[in-house]
Amino acid sequence: MRTINDLSGKTSINRVAIVAAGIVSPLGFGLDETLSGLKSNKDCVLPVSRFDTAACRSKTAGQVLDDRLNQQLRSRKHRRLHRASRIVTAALEELRVQDPDFEPELTVVGTTSGGMSFGQDYYRALHRHNGLRKSPEWIANYPPQKPVIDAQEAVGVSAPCQIIANACASGTNAIGHAFECVRSGRHKRVLTGGYDALSELVFVGFDCLQASTPEKCRPFDRERSGMVLGEGAAMLGLENLERARARGARILGEVIGYGISTDNHHLTQPDPSGSGPRRAMEQALQSARRAPEEIDYINAHGTATSFNDAAEGKAIQELFGRVPVSSTKSMIGHSLGAAGAIEAILCLLALQAQLLPANINFRSADQDLDLNIVANTYREAKLSVTLSNSFGFGGTNASILLQRAPA
Amino acid sequence: MNLRIAGMGWVTPLGRGIDHVWEQLLREEGAIPKPISDSVSDKSYSAFRVEADTLRGLPPHPRLRRASAISRFAVAAGLDAITCARSTIGEVDTGRMALVFAVSNGGVIYTKRFYHEVIESGAQSASPLLFPETVFNAPASHLAAILGAGGASYTLVGDGAVGVLAVKMAADLLQTETLDACLVVGAEEADWVLCDAYHKWRLIKKKPPVLLYRDPPAGMILSEGAGALMIAREGPVQIDEIDSGGNFSHRRDAEKTVQETLHRLASSNACVVGSANGTFIDLAEQRALEKEMPDAVVYSAKAALGESVGASAAWQVIIAAQALRAKQLPPSAKRSAEHPTGGGFSCSKAIVLACGLSQQVAALRLSI
Numbered sequence: 001m002r003t004i005n006d007l008s009g010k011t012s013i014n015r016v017a018i019v020a021a022g023i024v025s026p027l028g029f030g031l032d033e034t035l036s037g038l039k040s041n042k043d044c045v046l047p048v049s050r051f052d053t054a055a056c057r058s059k060t061a062g063q064v065l066d067d068r069l070n071q072q073l074r075s076r077k078h079r080r081l082h083r084a085s086r087i088v089t090a091a092l093e094e095l096r097v098q099d100p101d102f103e104p105e106l107t108v109v110g111t112t113s114g115g116m117s118f119g120q121d122y123y124r125a126l127h128r129h130n131g132l133r134k135s136p137e138w139i140a141n142y143p144p145q146k147p148v149i150d151a152q153e154a155v156g157v158s159a160p161c162q163i164i165a166n167a168c169a170s171g172t173n174a175i176g177h178a179f180e181c182v183r184s185g186r187h188k189r190v191l192t193g194g195y196d197a198l199s200e201l202v203f204v205g206f207d208c209l210q211a212s213t214p215e216k217c218r219p220f221d222r223e224r225s226g227m228v229l230g231e232g233a234a235m236l237g238l239e240n241l242e243r244a245r246a247r248g249a250r251i252l253g254e255v256i257g258y259g260i261s262t263d264n265h266h267l268t269q270p271d272p273s274g275s276g277p278r279r280a281m282e283q284a285l286q287s288a289r290r291a292p293e294e295i296d297y298i299n300a301h302g303t304a305t306s307f308n309d310a311a312e313g314k315a316i317q318e319l320f321g322r323v324p325v326s327s328t329k330s331m332i333g334h335s336l337g338a339a340g341a342i343e344a345i346l347c348l349l350a351l352q353a354q355l356l357p358a359n360i361n362f363r364s365a366d367q368d369l370d371l372n373i374v375a376n377t378y379r380e381a382k383l384s385v386t387l388s389n390s391f392g393f394g395g396t397n398a399s400i401l402l403q404r405a406p407a
Numbered sequence: 408m409n410l411r412i413a414g415m416g417w418v419t420p421l422g423r424g425i426d427h428v429w430e431q432l433l434r435e436e437g438a439i440p441k442p443i444s445d446s447v448s449d450k451s452y453s454a455f456r457v458e459a460d461t462l463r464g465l466p467p468h469p470r471l472r473r474a475s476a477i478s479r480f481a482v483a484a485g486l487d488a489i490t491c492a493r494s495t496i497g498e499v500d501t502g503r504m505a506l507v508f509a510v511s512n513g514g515v516i517y518t519k520r521f522y523h524e525v526i527e528s529g530a531q532s533a534s535p536l537l538f539p540e541t542v543f544n545a546p547a548s549h550l551a552a553i554l555g556a557g558g559a560s561y562t563l564v565g566d567g568a569v570g571v572l573a574v575k576m577a578a579d580l581l582q583t584e585t586l587d588a589c590l591v592v593g594a595e596e597a598d599w600v601l602c603d604a605y606h607k608w609r610l611i612k613k614k615p616p617v618l619l620y621r622d623p624p625a626g627m628i629l630s631e632g633a634g635a636l637m638i639a640r641e642g643p644v645q646i647d648e649i650d651s652g653g654n655f656s657h658r659r660d661a662e663k664t665v666q667e668t669l670h671r672l673a674s675s676n677a678c679v680v681g682s683a684n685g686t687f688i689d690l691a692e693q694r695a696l697e698k699e700m701p702d703a704v705v706y707s708a709k710a711a712l713g714e715s716v717g718a719s720a721a722w723q724v725i726i727a728a729q730a731l732r733a734k735q736l737p738p739s740a741k742r743s744a745e746h747p748t749g750g751g752f753s754c755s756k757a758i759v760l761a762c763g764l765s766q767q768v769a770a771l772r773l774s775i
Contacts, residue, residue, distance in 0.1 A: 055530035106651060112542065114564070120522065122604065126447045127526050132607070139604045143511075143765045144543075144564045149654045160651035160769065162572050165510075165543035165564045173561060177579070184582040201522050204530045205538035260559045262506075264552040267470075267539045279557070393539055394548030396560060 015241035016182045016256070018402075019249040020102055022094030023345045024069075024087050025232035026062035026332040030094050035349045037331070041358045041377050044332050045217065045228050050117075051200040058212040061198055062230030062333030078154075080137055082115035084197040084233075085147040089154045091193065091233040096155040099249055102237040104159040104191035107148060108178040109235075110170025111163060111337035114144030116199035147195060151235075159191060167392030168301070170194055171234070171340025176258035176400050178238050188240050194341035195233035202336070203229055209268065211305050216361040219302035219327035220309050220373055223363065227303040230333025234341035241406075253348045256385070257288025257401035268393050269307050274315030277301075277389060280397035281319055284387065288401045292320045295401070296383040297356050297374075299343045301391045302327020303334055312389065313369035324381065326359035326374040340390035344400060347386040351404040356381045410578055412773070413496045413588065413642030415725045416487025416635040418462070418480045419712055420455035423487065429729050432737040437711035440615050440628050445599035447523075452602035453614055455630035455713035470549040473536060475514045478546040480633035480718075481594040485550050488590060488635035496641045499588050505559040505580045508547040509573035509593040511566055511717035516598050517541050546594055558586070566763025567682055568652060569593070570634070570720025571771055575649045577638045587639060593721030594633035602629050610686045610764060617710045619683045620693050627684040630713025634721025644728040645774045647756065648672055652769035661691035664768045669699045669760060672772045677703065677756035678736055680727040682719065684709040688762045704754065706730075706739045720761040724771070727757035731775040 023030065026044030027037030037044070044062045053059040069086050072093075073079050078086070088109075095102070118138035125131040140146070145163045152158060166173045171194025178192035206212040206229060213226030244251060261283065263276025270276055285292060298320065301312055304327070316325060328346050335342055346357055355378050362375040384404050391397045420438035421428045440453035457476070462483050465471060471479060485506075492499055518541040525533050539545065544562035551560050559580060563573050570593040577589035605611045605627070612626025638646070652668040655661045679700060683689040684707070696705060708726055715722065730736045735752045756774045 053530075111564075119518075123447075123519065123522055123600065124526060126600070126603070127523070129448075135604075135607045136609075139608050140765075142604075143566065145566070145654075145765065145767060149656075149766050152654070153656060158653060160572070160653055161565070161767065162576060162651075163564045165513075165562045166560070167542050167544050177561070177576070180582070181579050184579070186579055186582060201518070201525070201541075204525050204533050205521070205541065207530065208533040208535045208538060210535075262548070262551045262557050262560045264548075264555065264557060267545065267548055276557075392544070393542045394544040394560075394562075395551070396544065396548075 014183050014185055015254060016179050017239050017241040017244045017254055018236050018252045018348060019239045019244050020095040020099035020237035021252060021345050021348060022091035023234040023342060024064055024090045025342050026064060026230060029068055029090060031349065035353055038349060038357050038378060041360050042331055043360055050198055056204060056207040057214045058207050060228055063198060064231055081150055082118055082141045082147060084115055084195055085150040087197060087233045088147045088151040088195045091235045092151040092155050095235045095237055099237055102189060104157060104189050105187045106181060107159040107161045107191040108174045109148045109163055109192060110174035110194035110340060111144050112165060112167055112170055112196055113199055113202055115142040115146060116201055118142045120200055166396040167394050168336050168339060169390040169392035169396040169398040170337040172388060172390035172398035172400055173260060175236060175341060175344055176260060176398055179255040179258050182238050182240055188243055190238045192238055193235035194338040196231055196335050196337040198229060198231040217304045217330050218361045219304040219330050219359055220313055220366060220369060220371060221362050221364060222366045224304040224309060226305050228333040230335035232335045232338045232342050234338060234345045251405045253351055253405045254403040255400060256403045257284040259283025259287060259399045261397045263395035263397060270311040272311055274311040276395060276397045277312050277391055278315035278319060280399040281315060284399040284401050290385060295320060295323050295385055295387050297350060297386045298323055298325045299347050299386060299388040300325050300327045301389040302329055313371055317370050322372040324356050324372050324374050326357050328357050330360045343388045344402065347388050347402045351383050351386060351402060354380060354383055409640060410581060410638055410646040411640065411642030412636055412644040412728050413639040414488040414492025414637035415728060416484040416491060417722060417725055418457055418484045419632045420457055420630055421712060423461045423483060432708060432711055435738050443599045443602055450603060452611060453628050454597040454602055455628060456597060457632050466553060468553045470552045474549050475517045475540050475596060477514050477594050477596040478549045481546040481592045482550050482553060484633035484635035485590055485592050488637045492637040495643060496639055501554045501556040503587040504556060505586055505589045506547055506551055506556060507573045507576050507589055507591045508562040509569040509717050510543055510562060510564055511569060511595055512601055513543040514541050514545055515601055516596055519598060519600050566765035566767045567716055567719045568761040568763040568767035568769040569717055571759060571761045571769035572651060574771055575651055578649055589638045590635060591638055592633060592635045593718040595631050595715045595717040597629050597631040605629060617685045619685060619707055619710050620689045622690055624686050624689050627686050627714045630715040632715055633718050634725055636721060636724055644731060647772040647774050649771040650769060654766045658687045661687060661762055662694045665691050665762050666695035666698055668768050668770045669695050672758050672770050673699045674756045674772065676754055677758050678730060678754040679703045679705045679758045679760055680723045681705055681707045681760045682762050683707040684714040691762055692760060704736060704739065706736045723759045723761060727759050727773050731757050731773060
């Protein structure tokens, strides 16, 4: 994909480095804990502790541990913030420690529901005509941009924020757009990522659609029965590679391609042909000028719903054949707006540690899909380029390609 | 940058159609707020609503059967902008067009209904028909389906500045040769629960009129609708600069961020279409303008149209573009004595200054 710098037709393609990253997910706090969790093929899905799930079919989720999160409370102001703000802050603090000189010009972050649980608290208080004393606080901390602005303030960053809400593709869309902003030369440094905190409204929503499962999350399995929700945040610092090198920044990896498509088949269901995901993956390859054979691992969207895995699996099979595939949602659940960003960091860790993360809870292959699933335990492998997929309600499909850090 | 506005459309409480609404604004006609109430409370508020017949003529597409009001507003404004663009740049190939949506509260009516059912009757009674419509990108999805647009589609969320950030994203997307145009749509729907929330945040006044640039501010009235801008490389109005602005921590700091943003765009022969809405924003803007552009003609439509949050910046851009094309601004609440309607308008540039209620500021400058 060529980019235009001005109407004279002069083109520019800059390489885009990942110079810092931070992550909070059910696998743990930080890159080291996350890698360790990947290596132990950890199943992080537990009964939901934040709200009552008695009337729901599904009762489990991947959750960020509150005691860890609460250790980071520093002030009264911090305590008043939404949990999402504290999760994003923890991820951004890790990034900042890695590269204190990374000063973004723009921040592009994905989410689906912002401070939703505060909206619920407010509406419940309205409904029972009691307990509205805290409502100004809830309302002030509800907007989706608030956790990102809070986190930036906490680490001393002040960049304008574009918050993308493209449902479950939000995190990958955010990284993809940030990548294009740096690659085109419009920006030198962009902070990007995604976040979401578990909320009752969203949990019940997926439950009522029967998209979530009362059982284990088994992506691409013949007996898959649905998704399990999750939560977390992941942040990445993207920078023009040459500039990053010039200032002596550590290069963790590169983003090399991005594809986006919209599937107009249905608001919540993909076209069974897999054409939407396929177009996003093809575009990402074209954008990176890579052939399908050059992809060493695919971190699939892999929600374990019947429709998603069938459509995505078909597209992967047609385009990539037997490339190793796993859905790490089997371990941590589907963290919606955070998922794409978390999975990008899992790809980064896979490239660094030269391993294929596991698709746990896998029992038997879907006979309609001929995929090379990394079943149940991680595998060591030589990896140079990985692809990560995220697809969402509204028919949004996004794919990004990451490459191992240049020697 | 050579980006232009090739087409515009809006759905407002004053009606639909660029010229129709514009002429009413020039005549200083404002929309009439309607009472808005809810079964959860005895409190009543006022809001500027879009009349039902404003949306007459929408295509009978299956996606609109159950769609929320915000989706209908967005579709109507988006289709109008495409029709308008046809007359300036010809047919737009939707395969080479991206969509960028700007929303703030999104599909709040269905979200409230969905959660109300959960509270009233339990999770087992929650509606699978409502939940998909609660996601922020549902309006973008519906418009994409109606247009058959299968390319890039983004929904941005934010406060009153989000529309400018959406134009900035469109500018970034149009860096690629694979796109010819980007349709930017800002949309919002009003609901009692939003009025109550903003009231608890001490930003709402319950009854008209909305008085701008008063110290202390008297409060805003919420509004709804959509504004759409077809951004392309050809078209009658040029986008000179877009400034992503910045964030402010507290309301008292808004002035500084507004001033810094305005400083980067200030131009001697520019008018300003501001975001004053009867809240702390008015004073932040006024003080920043006094420092950076003390002689500028300033206009805000929020006395006439209310605060439509996600749609508001798109409306501001439309007003700024119309002002440059028509060489006049509607009478200004702030400076009507010095700059009466139609007389002596000599601006060749217009600045859209968007300060939101939730910490974001952004701006852009148009020229003709």
